[in-house]
Amino acid sequence: MASSPPHHSPSTPVTRDAPHPFNNREGDVIVRSSDNVDFRVFKLLLSLASPAFRGLFELPQYVPKEEEQNHSDWKDGVPVVLLTEDSTTLTNFLSPIFPWGAIQECTSLKEWRLVLEAAEKYQVEGVRSAAEKTLLRSKFIQTEAMGVYAIARCFDLEAAARLAAKSTLRQPMPGKFSDELHYASAAMLHDLVTYHRACGQHAADAITIPKEMDPESSWNGVWFACHACPSDPAITPPTVKPNPRPPLRNATKWWLGFLKEIEDQVNDRPSGVTIQEWVSTSPSVKAGRACQICRKRAVEDTIKFAKQLGKQVDEAIVVVRTLLPVFPSGGC
């Protein structure tokens, strides 16, 4: 990343003061943003948070005489440090430096990236971890999972990268485009595609009729009871003990069709929610409702089944997470 050191400008710009808590008159240094907003802060806090600022403050400093203090390097008796970051980035960057501070939800992914770049440039670990904490709770995890993944990988935010990767499972690959993808490497995107595909495979594998089942299991539905619907003689029902009366029949074709549909769906979008959402649009369930015997229980039993199977699929995906190696260092 290109980094410009703090510098001093010869001209005197029109400035405005940042709001609380950056307007404390006790502050002993002013940090000026690229859009001329003055943040009055404390050298001690900046020095504790940032080795880069500590180095700057340790340099011998020219203190002008009273009559010379109109110069842009000085304001109200304290030195001014000019930075290349804008005021939004500095608000996000400086907030966690205060003992009570935290980063608020950013309004765009670009805002997140800029504050993380500043944290890297000025070597402020506290800002990086504060940014990840807020990012983990952010709506962007759901709405722009690909973009959050790219940012998290670029700045080595492992928890955020994992959560965003999981969130991409709700969408088929290649997912929703984000400008932040321009900053991610091909290797990072390869990791994500590999993860997404492995989850799809594990989710599809979880949709297998068990060989044995409890009579109360959600796998046991009207599809094993109907004598009117066509069935597939090759698909025998699971064993239930003690033998139920009447005995289970071979599964109806409409339900087997539903299993095939959700297998395809979770291959593309490997998540338990995918199965639950599919019940209302499934052509096979619609066919089941057309049967005089199945119609009363087709939807009810399938919803119950989809809920339970969704949990099984989510558990199968958790296994994939542990199979993947820890994400390697990003370094964009």
Ligand SMILES: [Zn+2]
């Ligand atoms: Zn039927």
